[in-house]
Amino acid sequence: MKEIREHCGIFGIFNVSEAAKLTYLGLHALQHRGQEGSGIVTSTYDEQKQRWMMPSHKDHGLVLDVFKDPHIFENKLLGMSAIGHNRYSTSGAANNRANIQPLKVHYREGNLALAHNGNISNARELWRSFSERGTLFQSTSDSEIVLHLIAQSRRRKQIDQIIDAVSQLEGAFSLVLLTDTSLIALRDQSGFRPLCLGRIKDPNTGSYGYCVASETCAFDLMGAEYIRDVNPGEILVIDREGIEDESFKSFDMPRKYPVSQCVFEYIYFSRPDSMVFGEMVDKVRRKIGKQLAHDAPVPAVSEGEKSPIVISVPDSSNTATLGYVSECIKLGFPCRYEIGLIRNHYIGRTFISPGQNSRETRVRLKFNTVNGVLKDRIVVIVDDSIVRGTTARFLVNMIREAGAKEVHFRISSPPVISPCFYGMDFPSKDELFANQFSDIDAMAEWLGVDSIAYLSKEGLKTAVHSANSSPHGYCNACFTKEYPTPIEMGVTKEENEW
Numbered sequence: 001m002k003e004i005r006e007h008c009g010i011f012g013i014f015n016v017s018e019a020a021k022l023t024y025l026g027l028h029a030l031q032h033r034g035q036e037g038s039g040i041v042t043s044t045y046d047e048q049k050q051r052w053m054m055p056s057h058k059d060h061g062l063v064l065d066v067f068k069d070p071h072i073f074e075n076k077l078l079g080m081s082a083i084g085h086n087r088y089s090t091s092g093a094a095n096n097r098a099n100i101q102p103l104k105v106h107y108r109e110g111n112l113a114l115a116h117n118g119n120i121s122n123a124r125e126l127w128r129s130f131s132e133r134g135t136l137f138q139s140t141s142d143s144e145i146v147l148h149l150i151a152q153s154r155r156r157k158q159i160d161q162i163i164d165a166v167s168q169l170e171g172a173f174s175l176v177l178l179t180d181t182s183l184i185a186l187r188d189q190s191g192f193r194p195l196c197l198g199r200i201k202d203p204n205t206g207s208y209g210y211c212v213a214s215e216t217c218a219f220d221l222m223g224a225e226y227i228r229d230v231n232p233g234e235i236l237v238i239d240r241e242g243i244e245d246e247s248f249k250s251f252d253m254p255r256k257y258p259v260s261q262c263v264f265e266y267i268y269f270s271r272p273d274s275m276v277f278g279e280m281v282d283k284v285r286r287k288i289g290k291q292l293a294h295d296a297p298v299p300a301v302s303e304g305e306k307s308p309i310v311i312s313v314p315d316s317s318n319t320a321t322l323g324y325v326s327e328c329i330k331l332g333f334p335c336r337y338e339i340g341l342i343r344n345h346y347i348g349r350t351f352i353s354p355g356q357n358s359r360e361t362r363v364r365l366k367f368n369t370v371n372g373v374l375k376d377r378i379v380v381i382v383d384d385s386i387v388r389g390t391t392a393r394f395l396v397n398m399i400r401e402a403g404a405k406e407v408h409f410r411i412s413s414p415p416v417i418s419p420c421f422y423g424m425d426f427p428s429k430d431e432l433f434a435n436q437f438s439d440i441d442a443m444a445e446w447l448g449v450d451s452i453a454y455l456s457k458e459g460l461k462t463a464v465h466s467a468n469s470s471p472h473g474y475c476n477a478c479f480t481k482e483y484p485t486p487i488e489m490g491v492t493k494e495e496n497e498w
Contacts, residue, residue, distance in 0.1 A: 003439035009033030009086040009214045010115040012176035013184040014238045016202045016209030020077035022435050023084040029064045032271060033214060034088035037100035038066045041113040044079030045179055052180035054111040056099045083178045085115035098139040107151040109158045110180045116143035117214055118172030118193045118423040121487045133454040146175065159237060159251065167253055170485055172422035178213055182239040185212040189253050190260045190484060191232025192422045192475060200224035210238050215274035229278055232259045232472065256399060260475035260484035265414045266464060272319045279468035288455065289323025291463035292412045296453030297333040298380050298407055304395040311340035313395065320412040321382040335380065340373045355498045360486045363394040375403035385413045387426060389433035389447065396448045409452040414460055414479040426478060
């Protein structure tokens with residue numbers, strides 16, 4: 001549910017005038033993936049100093065707040081290439097400004113900046129190795145490790161240094177790297193996190209530039225054309241030579257493990273108007289909702305009794321709820337979709353209620369019930385997931401207070417039973433709702449609902465593969481405890497900060 005924290009959003013652009021402004025638009029579209037901090041780095045050649053420069057601007061807060069001063073784009077973030085990052089901290093302290101990305105360094109090959117989405121699961125091991133050699137760290141983010149691996153590589157060519165560095169990483173890492181003369185995009189061999197490639201026509205020059213982003217919704221905002229996904233294990237080099245002949249250098253990392261794309265991108269993280277892993281999120285979520293109807297339809301009612309109403313917990317479960325209702329009706333379970341919860345979109349992450357900062361108060365600030373819709377009705381709530389369960393419990397109580405006759409809960413994913421080590425900030429195993437109860441009836445009693453039911457693991461697999469015919473597999477470790485790559489078990493987010 002809403003206790004899940006988004007991971008990060010990354011964007012990069014090359015060979016376009018006012019690259020920083022377009023990066024700003026891209027980050028604005030990707031705001032849902034991280035709200036703790038935002039930053040942009042550009043690459044520009046200083047004619048007076050006769051050298052390449054990488055000016056940057058970053059700070060805590062939302063994109064609109066961090067870049068509210070127009071002079072940042074007019075006087076500081078100059079150049080025809082840029083990368084940007086929206087941060088939610090899955091590793092590294094949230095209040096440490098040094099952890100806000102993009103990170104940048106100057107080393108023997110020139111300037112280098114990096115933006116990372118994911119989580120490096122062998123970060124502690126690599127950090128220990130660097131520390132023993134006397135390496136100094138400026139942040140507590142696992143992403144800085146990548147820069148040190150590149151800078152200390154003994155390979156001669158920069159691209160070989162990058163290949164050498166990423167081949168030592170485990171876990172999830174979709175990266176955009178900015179050098180003095182190129183933009184480099186890559187995904188780890190398992191392809192946990194999404195990354196897509198687009199093309200945009202420069203309105204000032206008429207030439208084409210290229211961009212990469214976590215989701216295609218970033219392309220839509222600026223009128224860029226989606227070309228394809230960056231493939232799992234691919235290192236894509238975008239430079240002027242490649243633009244001239246419309247081809248880019250591409251290198252493949254040695255594959256250690258099978259492709260395991262994060263299925264939670266479809267369930268919760270990505271926007272429904274984005275194409276992720278080669279398919280529209282909206283389409284996949286509708287399929288998931290329809291499969292949930294097969295696994296757990298609305299309750300049957302007696303003859304003459306009003307049919308149930310189905311409401312979503314906005315906004316991430318809206319699309320699945322539409323699929324759920326349409327399929328329930330098709331299966332012979334009468335019901336109607338209604339808007340029973342209204343979400344306040346203007347509550348910032350830093351809002352503090354006067355005199356009280358309880359979770360219940362925060363839930364009521366974020367959601368309100370439509371009492372006339374809910375009163376005296378059998379209400380079925382559809383949500384994408386339950387993690388800790390506290391938000392769900394408060395919502396159920398609010399719906400009861402609105403006069404609902406019965407309240408039933410349906411979840412469009414299997415029970416979350418294990419933490420994620422690939423970029424999602426799930427709580428520890430013991431804090432997870434599904435691990436605290438012996439059976440489904442105990443869950444229902446604690447939540448205060450008449451019934452609760454999940455989408456089965458088999459149902460999720462069927463729904464996703466029926467919507468996306470890609471041959472690639474998906475990571476579902478949070479539902480199965482089956483991690484597709486080695487991880488450092490028992491390491492919490494706090495312990496992963498050095």
